[in-house]
Amino acid sequence: MNKETRAPIIPALFHTGTVCLSPSSPIRILVVDDHPFLREGVRAVVETQADMQVVGEADSGTDAIIRYRELLPDIVLMDLQMPDLSGDQAIAAIRERSPKARIIVLTTYAGDAHALRALRAGAAGYLLKTSLRKELLQAIRSVHAGGKHLDADVATDIALHLVADAPSEREISVLSLAAHGNSNKQIAAKLGVSEDTIKAHMKAIFAKLGASDRTHAVTIAAKRGLIDL
Amino acid sequence: MEEPTSSNDAMPIGEWAGVGIAVAPNDAVTAAVDLAAAGVFTHELSPDGAVGGLRHLDRAVGGAVMRLRGDGVFNAAPGEILALSTPRLPVAASTILLVGMGDPESWSPAMLETAMSAATNEALRRGAVSASFAPSLLDSGIAVIDAAGVAMAMLRGLLSALDAYPRRFDLKLWVFCTGAAHLTATHAAFARAYADLAREMPPGRAP
Structure with missing residues (x-):
């Protein structure tokens, strides 16, 4: 049925104002990524849509905060790993000043820890x-309208790992040092504790991550976004 | 009439704005549509948590529905929406849409109208050709349900959103999900509600 030929079905039930059929103003988008090629790619995709417009780009977290203040875009597409300030830190900073800012993370990181940090920061x-x-375009429209959008696999990862006991901040510190080639003795010296304490931390980490050894633990933690290599 | 026994047993209700409306014995996992919406309350009334289709959905996405709600990523406030794109099998739909239904203690059919409008608008925005909605009332522990009021509220939510959408849309089919055991009764309630709404239309506007 032709949309323009229809009238509200029940005047008493539905609004009686004029339905706006003209295109509304486009969704104004800020693209934040430290790789110019990625920004160009996103711009190329977005600008095929009549209802969207890329109004600016930023190549770092700090630049994103500045550009957000200047441009006040409707949507920010934000990478996570960038120089100087990470995406989740930039999200938190933008949302602190502009609690209604609508931000979509566009990342290579499927890990639950990355996703949770970003979502808790306000993405x-x-x-x-x-x-x-198509998913990117749908997500932009959905978030612009006030909704939320998650990749289902990421959502499942969040759920699966929240069930498990998460490693503590201290355990993450120990594992980060292990990931950078330090022995238990070296980690103990750096953290000012005994080697036995580090062994206990490592044992707890293995149990929480379901890892069989320290290499396996580092691999799992990096994949989940608990540590950066 | 024989009792329908499979997900292919969608029972038509009518058509509005080029969108066929039907009731089918599906849930958000089994509905073979572009966008499968499921109502989610702020909590379940039963201490055992969600049952039926809502539990089926939660399990199909690895517990994500309850976890995202528990962690505050999705609060289930009335009309709040969260889309989960490209879910894996056994979910048949391309997108799952969680739709906030608010507090089940103060539930009323009016909340369903809000939820339905939110789900419909999202389906239209996403360019879905087919969509479904499972209200999750029984699944959330709401035992006393006015079937006529529920059907009327859901139809009002759907039709008002279709009517108010400011752009052309691709939607061709909307399915209201129900349990197989309730299919005949649910279809009858929707058919009555649809007929009542049709009678309220201005002359010449009846479908």
Whole structure:
């Protein structure tokens, strides 16, 4: 049925104002990523849509905060790993000043820890760079309208790992040092504790991550976004 | 009439704005549509948590529905929406849409109208050709349900959103999900509600 020929079905039930059929102003988007090629790619995809417009780009977390203040975009597409300030730190900073800012993370990181940090910082969407073009466009429209959008696999990862006991901040510190090639003795010296304490931490880490050895633990932790290599 | 026994047994209700409306014995996991919406309350009334289709959905996405709600990523406030894109099998839909239903202690059919409008608007925005909605009332522990009021509220929510959408849309099918055991009764309630709404239309506007 032709949309323009229809009238509200029940005047008493539905609004009686004029339905706006003209296109509304486009969704104004800020693209934040330290890779120019990625920014160009996103711009190329977005600008095929009549209802969207890229109004600016930023190549770091700090630049994103500045550009957000200047441009006040409707949507920010935010990478996570960038120079000087990470994406989740930039999200928190933007949301602190502008609590209604709508931010979608567009990242290569599928790990639950990355996603949870970003969502807790105030991101309304979390998409992987492997997502389909259609998903990105749908997420932009959805978040612009006040919704949230998550990749289902990321959501499942969050759920699966929240069930498990998460490693403590101290245990993450120990594992980060192990990931950078330090022995238990070296880690103990750096943290000012005994080697037995580090062994106990490592044992707890293995149990919490379901790891069989320290290499396995480092691999799992990096994949989940608990540590950065 | 024989009792329908499979997910192919969608029972038509009518059509509005080019969108066929039906009731089918599906849930958000089994509905083979572009976007499968499921109502989610702030909590379940039963201490055992969600049952039925809502529990089926939560399990199909690894517990994500309850975890995202528990962690505050999705608060289930009335009309709040969260889309989960490209879910894996056994979910048949391309996108799962969680739709906030608010507090089940103060639930009323009006909350369903809000939820339905939110789900419909999201389906239209996403360019879905087919969509479904499972209200999760029984699944959330709401035992006393006015079937006529529920059907009327859901239809009002759907039709008002279709009517108010400011752009052309691709949607061709909307399915209201129900348990197989309730299919005949649910279909009858929707058919009555649809007929009542049709009678309220201006002359010449009846479908």
